Amino acid sequence: MQLKERVLQTFVNALPEKPYCSFDLKEGVKIWPKEGALKTNYIQANPPTSKSWLIIDIDQPDSTFLYEKLGLPAPNIISINRDNRHVHYFYNIHEVYTSKNAHTAPQEYLKAIERAYVEKLDADKGYTGLIAKNPLSDEWFTIYPTDHKYSLGELAEHVELKRDFIPLTRQIRENEGRNNELFDKLRFWSYAEKKNHNSYESFHSACLAKGKGINGQGYNSATGYLPTSEIEATVKSITKWTWKHYKGAGTNTKNRGVMCLNKTQLTATEKMQAGALYSAEIKRGKTFDKLKRAARGAKLGIDLKLNLNQADIAQRSGMSLSTVKRCWVAVLDYIFKGVIRGISDISAGGLEAMALFVGEVVRLILDRRPQNVPLDEADWSDFELGLVER
Numbered sequence: 001m002q003l004k005e006r007v008l009q010t011f012v013n014a015l016p017e018k019p020y021c022s023f024d025l026k027e028g029v030k031i032w033p034k035e036g037a038l039k040t041n042y043i044q045a046n047p048p049t050s051k052s053w054l055i056i057d058i059d060q061p062d063s064t065f066l067y068e069k070l071g072l073p074a075p076n077i078i079s080i081n082r083d084n085r086h087v088h089y090f091y092n093i094h095e096v097y098t099s100k101n102a103h104t105a106p107q108e109y110l111k112a113i114e115r116a117y118v119e120k121l122d123a124d125k126g127y128t129g130l131i132a133k134n135p136l137s138d139e140w141f142t143i144y145p146t147d148h149k150y151s152l153g154e155l156a157e158h159v160e161l162k163r164d165f166i167p168l169t170r171q172i173r174e175n176e177g178r179n180n181e182l183f184d185k186l187r188f189w190s191y192a193e194k195k196n197h198n199s200y201e202s203f204h205s206a207c208l209a210k211g212k213g214i215n216g217q218g219y220n221s222a223t224g225y226l227p228t229s230e231i232e233a234t235v236k237s238i239t240k241w242t243w244k245h246y247k248g249a250g251t252n253t254k255n256r257g258v259m260c261l262n263k264t265q266l267t268a269t270e271k272m273q274a275g276a277l278y279s280a281e282i283k284r285g286k287t288f289d290k291l292k293r294a295a296r297g298a299k300l301g302i303d304l305k306l307n308l309n310q311a312d313i314a315q316r317s318g319m320s321l322s323t324v325k326r327c328w329v330a331v332l333d334y335i336f337k338g339v340i341r342g343i344s345d346i347s348a349g350g351l352e353a354m355a356l357f358v359g360e361v362v363r364l365i366l367d368r369r370p371q372n373v374p375l376d377e378a379d380w381s382d383f384e385l386g387l388v389e390r
Contacts, residue, residue: 003276007076007144010092011045011135012038014052019044020131029131043134045090049099051110054091054155056117057127061085064143070120071192072158074145079133082141088133089121092149109152116159143269157191178219178226183234186211190242204239211235290317291324291331 012034021037021044022029029042037043045053056075058066062085064078077090096106118125135142190207197203211231218225294317313331314324324331 003147004144006147016044016047038136041134041137041139042131044130045132049097051096051098052093054093054114055129055132056089056121057124058121059086059124063087066121076146077135077142077144079135079140079142094149094151112161113152113155116161120159181219182214185214187238190238191246194242194246200243203243207239208235288327290319291327292334295331
């Protein structure tokens with residue numbers, strides 16, 4: 001399933017069973033069953049008691065890639081008005097329940113993030129998010145930058161929130177000393193900065209410069225400055241962990257520039273499509289590598305047939321059964337070519353290689369005895385094997 005299909009499937013699955021919808025908002029909205037509502041131009045994306053989509057309405061022309069200019073994560077869906085080029089950004093988030101009995105903290109956290117995104121994108125502050133451009137409608141030009149599902153923490157990384165809405169784990173400790181204040185300020189900055197670097201050395205240099213800059217501005221927790229040795233130690237700790245472990249969100253995980261598309265005449269949309277095809281090919285290659293490793297572990301049975309079945313391959317490869325079935329012909333082709341190469345190697349290896357092969361067959365026969373014994377201790381009185389030298 002391609003990225004577009006995955007995102008749209010997620011969108012459809014999250015819709016209420018009878019959403020508000022409309023072909024033209026000037027004519028008002030109606031409540032229709034989902035099947036009919038999907039054919040309209042506007043639709044209610046979130047159910048009444050939960051939110052799986054954060055939707056931002058940007059009433060500015062040519063704002064499709066505004067998120068990139070502002071350093072924000074990529075939306076999952078961008079629906080663009082063909083006439084005035086105004087857009088709706090859709091961010092797929094881990095579901096936040098909004099009913100009266102739901103916890104209020106996640107709701108307030110989401111509202112704070114939404115306000116911050118609206119402010120940073122200079123979006124419509126009066127937009128309620130109830131009705132959105134339907135990405136399945138041909139009325140809009142729609143693109144799908146990513147299928148990543150965001151946590152609220154990931155979205156909050158890229159904007160300034162009021163302190164009341166920042167979780168304790170993401171707050172800067174401004175009353176616990178200069179070292180802790182520097183550590184928190186620098187690590188949060190480094191998470192967003194990582195995507196701008198292709199090497200650890202470049203990333204470390206940027207973090208070191210930022211750390212010295214923070215130190216030069218002074219601290220809220222204490223007067224004075226930290227010595228260079230302490231700054232360098234803090235920078236080293238942060239950069240090593242962030243570079244190795246932090247995966248980020250949306251655009252942060254992309255290997256930008258790997259296809260050298262900046263040197264081409266492709267449009268931004270065509271570059272995204274080419275990148276999606278490249279990523280899909282890389283993913284297919286990694287998937288098949290896992291299946292090949294699992295297939296190589298298949299056991300040779302007493303009937304000299306490989307114990308090769310789809311469920312076993314799925315279990316040992318960690319892939320889903322549907323993925324194994326989809327790649328099964330390629331797996332069998334890989335195994336067949338491996339057998340042919342093996343027979344060819346045995347033939348080319350002469351007597352020694354043939355003896356090893358026959359020894360493996362004998363081991364299989366001995367495995368059927370009530371009590372197995374090593375080959376050199378086996379009773380060969382009833383077993384004749386002739387190996388004739390050429």
